[in-house]
Amino acid sequence: KQEVTQIPAALSVPEGENLVLNCSFTDSAIYNLQWFRQDPGKGLTSLLLIQSSQREQTSGRLNASLDKSSGRSTLYIAASQPGDSATYLCAVAGNTPLVFGKGTRLSVIA
């Protein structure tokens, strides 16, 4: 059974810092991995999707990497801003529907 773990559970950083969020999964037989952002009381916003054959994806200040063999992905946020404050979820797609981690709650302090 696929399990997804995100570390840390919560993170608070000053504005401008670069930061890394971690995601690990137990079954490397995945089709893709997605990173989402969720604001309080809101739905999910897809940030990046990495296909199983890819190693990384970039969008603006965000860069996500995938190491399928070790079951790890990282989301790198450059030059963080207060508007980046949200919960970040990673999810993997395999033979079962998406399996989500519990998320990392990020606070960027101005």
Place this chain on the structure above:
Amino acid sequence: GAVVSQHPSRVICKSGTSVKIECRSLDFQATTMFWYRQFPKKSLMLMATSNEGSKATYEQGVEKDKFLINHASLTLSTLTVTSAHPEDSSFYICSANDAGTSGRPYEQFFGPGTRLTVL
């Protein structure tokens, strides 16, 4: 492209009533839709997988008779919470898969969610 809508965005109802939530794929056909539930400060929990024209597949521990799912067309799935009770209060989110027409198979597109409060 690949937009999913949900209606209503927020609903408050009395205990014992039934509530229907709609999930629509606006610009693509979704052969498969998923329904998730999220408790405060928790991650998403998959409730069921809805396939167009067939019965939904429910996850272990989800009551089929309480959470009725209908996927009558390629663009619409509905979740009906029957005889709702306060413990059913939650955030319900749907997602849809476009069967790879986006060029990225297995990608799911999420609706904005529905906040259900049962008094």
